[in-house]
Amino acid sequence: MANSQLNSGNPRVDIEYRRKKSAEEMRHQVVSFALMIFLTLIAFAAVAIKGFSAWFIVPFILLLAVVQVIFQLYYFMHMSHKGHEAPSMFLYSGLLVGLVTVLAFSTIIWW
Amino acid sequence: MSTYAQKKGFGATIWDYLTTVDHKKIAILYLIAGGLFFVVGGLEAVFIRIQLAVPNNDFVSAGLFNEIITMHGTTMIFLAAMPLVFAFMNAVMPLQIGARDVAFPFVNALGFWLFFFGGVFLNLSWFFDGAPDAGWTSYASLAMASKGHGVDFYVLGLQISGLGTLIGGINFLVTIINMRAPGMTYMRMPLFTWTTFVTSALILFAFPPLTVGLVLMMFDRMFGSNFFVTTMGGNTVIWEHLFWIFGHPEVYILILPAFGIFSEIFPIFSRKRLFGYSSMVFATVLIGFLGFMVWAHHMFTTGLGPVANAIFAVATMAIGVPTGIKIFNWLLTIWGGSVKFTTPMHWALAFIPSFLAGGVTGVMLAAAAADYQYHDTYFVVAHFHYVIVGGVVFAIFAGTHLYWPKMFGTMLSETLGKITFWLFFIGFHMTFFIQHFLGLWGMPRRVFTYLPGQGFETSNLISSIGAAFMSLAVIVLLYNIIMTSVKNVKVGNDPWGDGRTLEWSLPSPPPFYNFKQLPLVRGLDAYWLEKMDGKKGMTPAEPLGDIHMPNSSILPFVIAFGLFVAAFGALFNMDDKAWSVPVLIIGLLITFGAMFLRSVKDDHGFHIHKEELIDDEDKGVKA
Ligand code: HEM
Numbered sequence: 001m002a003n004s005q006l007n008s009g010n011p012r013v014d015i016e017y018r019r020k021k022s023a024e025e026m027r028h029q030v031v032s033f034a035l036m037i038f039l040t041l042i043a044f045a046a047v048a049i050k051g052f053s054a055w056f057i058v059p060f061i062l063l064l065a066v067v068q069v070i071f072q073l074y075y076f077m078h079m080s081h082k083g084h085e086a087p088s089m090f091l092y093s094g095l096l097v098g099l100v101t102v103l104a105f106s107t108i109i110w111w
Numbered sequence: 112m113s114t115y116a117q118k119k120g121f122g123a124t125i126w127d128y129l130t131t132v133d134h135k136k137i138a139i140l141y142l143i144a145g146g147l148f149f150v151v152g153g154l155e156a157v158f159i160r161i162q163l164a165v166p167n168n169d170f171v172s173a174g175l176f177n178e179i180i181t182m183h184g185t186t187m188i189f190l191a192a193m194p195l196v197f198a199f200m201n202a203v204m205p206l207q208i209g210a211r212d213v214a215f216p217f218v219n220a221l222g223f224w225l226f227f228f229g230g231v232f233l234n235l236s237w238f239f240d241g242a243p244d245a246g247w248t249s250y251a252s253l254a255m256a257s258k259g260h261g262v263d264f265y266v267l268g269l270q271i272s273g274l275g276t277l278i279g280g281i282n283f284l285v286t287i288i289n290m291r292a293p294g295m296t297y298m299r300m301p302l303f304t305w306t307t308f309v310t311s312a313l314i315l316f317a318f319p320p321l322t323v324g325l326v327l328m329m330f331d332r333m334f335g336s337n338f339f340v341t342t343m344g345g346n347t348v349i350w351e352h353l354f355w356i357f358g359h360p361e362v363y364i365l366i367l368p369a370f371g372i373f374s375e376i377f378p379i380f381s382r383k384r385l386f387g388y389s390s391m392v393f394a395t396v397l398i399g400f401l402g403f404m405v406w407a408h409h410m411f412t413t414g415l416g417p418v419a420n421a422i423f424a425v426a427t428m429a430i431g432v433p434t435g436i437k438i439f440n441w442l443l444t445i446w447g448g449s450v451k452f453t454t455p456m457h458w459a460l461a462f463i464p465s466f467l468a469g470g471v472t473g474v475m476l477a478a479a480a481a482d483y484q485y486h487d488t489y490f491v492v493a494h495f496h497y498v499i500v501g502g503v504v505f506a507i508f509a510g511t512h513l514y515w516p517k518m519f520g521t522m523l524s525e526t527l528g529k530i531t532f533w534l535f536f537i538g539f540h541m542t543f544f545i546q547h548f549l550g551l552w553g554m555p556r557r558v559f560t561y562l563p564g565q566g567f568e569t570s571n572l573i574s575s576i577g578a579a580f581m582s583l584a585v586i587v588l589l590y591n592i593i594m595t596s597v598k599n600v601k602v603g604n605d606p607w608g609d610g611r612t613l614e615w616s617l618p619s620p621p622p623f624y625n626f627k628q629l630p631l632v633r634g635l636d637a638y639w640l641e642k643m644d645g646k647k648g649m650t651p652a653e654p655l656g657d658i659h660m661p662n663s664s665i666l667p668f669v670i671a672f673g674l675f676v677a678a679f680g681a682l683f684n685m686d687d688k689a690w691s692v693p694v695l696i697i698g699l700l701i702t703f704g705a706m707f708l709r710s711v712k713d714d715h716g717f718h719i720h721k722e723e724l725i726d727d728e729d730k731g732v733k734a
């Protein structure tokens with residue numbers, strides 16, 4: 001498991017190939033890092049700029065947060081790499097169970 | 112490091128078990144502790160049936176009756192059924208996937224001791240002004256009004272033992288994902304391993320809601336918060352949701368390992384491959400998922416509204432489909448097989464119609480409109496005892512007979528085993544079948560007595576006589592266990608003669624490192640394949656080498672014990688006892704001190720050297 005195929009330390013893996021792979025990896029990380037900062041700025045702006053109602057701002061920021069989590073998981077925690085099937089399966093099933101709970105609590109419980 | 116072969120004194124054996132991190136010994140601990148709680152819960156059941164045997168009985172008072180039924184349910188679910196299935200998971204799963212131990216042996220021991228101390232704490236409530244009396248579901252509307260400390264014992268005890276279960280489940284998940292032997296792909300895993308896997312995933316997702324619910328109730332009862340206090344704007348229905356979001360998956364946590372055990376028994380004693388292996392795996396996973404979408408079927412009468420009721424009714428009925436797939440697969444496994452009627456096979460064959468009856472009443476209950484009639488009557492009691500006893504308890508009995516040789520190296524008597532079976536089988540149906548009708552005639556559940564002339568007398572008496580049969584069955588089993596241990600006739604690797612999976616390729620009981628060389632798995636039913644090719648044992652997948660093993664440790668015991676002490680402090684703090692805060696602090700210090708010790712002290716374990724492994728061979732210890 002884990003990202004063993006990346007830094008396997010296996011001398012048979014072509015060093016050129018690995019260098020290229022790492023460079024590509026790096027580019028992805030920098031791009032997504034920039035994007036994440038940009039999204040954070042937008043979130044702040046949404047609150048700072050007058051004229052939006054809370055009914056827009058709250059879901060909007062939540063949406064941005066979801067995007068950020070996805071960036072975090074896929075670009076910084078390497079979930080897109082092979083060998084992460086089990087973690088992603090558990091992540092998504094956990095998410096499903098959690099969201100069903102939230103849905104139920106917000107619809108059928110009389111507050 | 113070959114001390115394991117020497118004869119030990121009594122004290123040394125106790126110390127060995129207190130400090131063990133070996134999954135096979137932890138399995139035995141689970142079996143003993145679970146068995147003990149099973150007997151306690153069984154005694155409580157007998158008291159219930161004595162009280163209800165005749166109308167207007169005063170064997171116990173109404174208040175004591177409530178305590179007994181609460182402790183019966185809580186003990187049986189959390190302290191008997193759960194640890195007993197954990198016993199088999201620990202004993203068998205690592206062997207089935209060809210591993211030398213679970214992924215985190217230390218955590219495995221910690222999980223056991225947390226469960227054990229949580230259970231002891233809960234049962235000590237009998238000696239401190241009263242056990243919990245709000246039902247095993249501990250609905251907040253009742254629990255908040257309960258006097259004395261009973262409910263606090265429930266909350267703290269379950270919190271501690273729940274923690275143990277949770278880390279146990281995580282441990283199994285990591286083990287199955289990471290520690291399978293070479294060639295053991297997911298689709299070659301024996302079905303018991305599969306059900307252990309799905310069960311552990313259910314534990315992972317189901318126990319946190321219970322933890323949250325228990326924390327809220329703890330704050331309400333001990334620190335004056337108002338989550339469930341309606342007069343202060345709280346809502347008791349939240350507890351019901353949290354409890355059942357945990358509670359329904361919990362019943363599948365119990366039944367899936369039972370399915371797993373039976374899925375091992377049918378092929379072994381029909382001497383035929385399990386029919387529809389991949390559909391069995393699929394059904395197991397599907398049941399796991401659906402198990403989370405149906406909890407509100409326990410709350411149809413709470414007033415969720417027709418839309419919610421309809422959705423949950425349909426989702427609940429949908430679970431019948433994968434369950435049906437399994438039933439047909441088992442039947443088709445037996446079909447045309449050369450069946451051997453051993454004791455485990457008796458339980459397995461009796462399981463099918465018994466569990467089926469429970470499933471049918473389940474679907475009846477799932478019809479929301481009809482449930483208004485059934486809810487809180489003996490019909491529900493009959494339903495869940497048919498699935499839990501006819502499913503889980505039958506599986507535990509079957510597993511005990513099937514795996515006893517693997518765990519202890521001796522064979523339980525088949526004759527006594529069959530006597531146990533028949534007594535229990537007759538007693539079980541006698542006790543619970545009639546309860547369907549009691550429910551339909553209008554006898555509510557959880558009442559401490561009933562009046563003469565309501566038409567309940569004969570049926571209740573029959574039900575109580577059935578309970579006596581089941582008690583006899585358990586006594587015969589205990590006698591069987593004692594006689595077998597006294598005679599101590601050792602058996603070989605594959606005592607049933609038809610073992611299919613890896614555990615039967617090992618000596619009974621296996622050496623503490625399980626596999627001298629990890630086996631190469633060439634397909635489903637790995638050991639059977641080798642036997643069919645005329646080989647004696649598994650082909651090794653690695654050369655003989657040093658084996659790395661973890662050291663024993665007393666720390667898991669100490670960590671759990673600290674929480675046990677702290678729980679007393681927290682509980683009596685409500686009475687403004689001066690000593691409660693120091694006790695709480697001392698308990699937490701013990702726990703965190705032990706955890707600190709564990710973190711700073713490097714423990715690299717030890718190696719069994721190649722030469723010693725070869726020595727073992729000469730002495731006749733096979734691997
Ligand atoms: C086809 C499968 C099943 C269906 C459709 C089903 C449906 C139901 C429904 C609708 C109820 C609520 C009844 C009421 O309170 O009015 C119920 C209760 C219960 N079921 Fe099942 N069930 C199924 C299988 C199982 C299994 C496999 C188990 C356990 C191994 C189980 C254990 C329980 C328990 C313990 C309760 C009662 C909880 C309580 O109120 O104390 N059920 N079932």
Ligand SMILES: [Cu+2]
Pocket residue numbers: 358359362405406408409
């Ligand atoms: Cu349920």
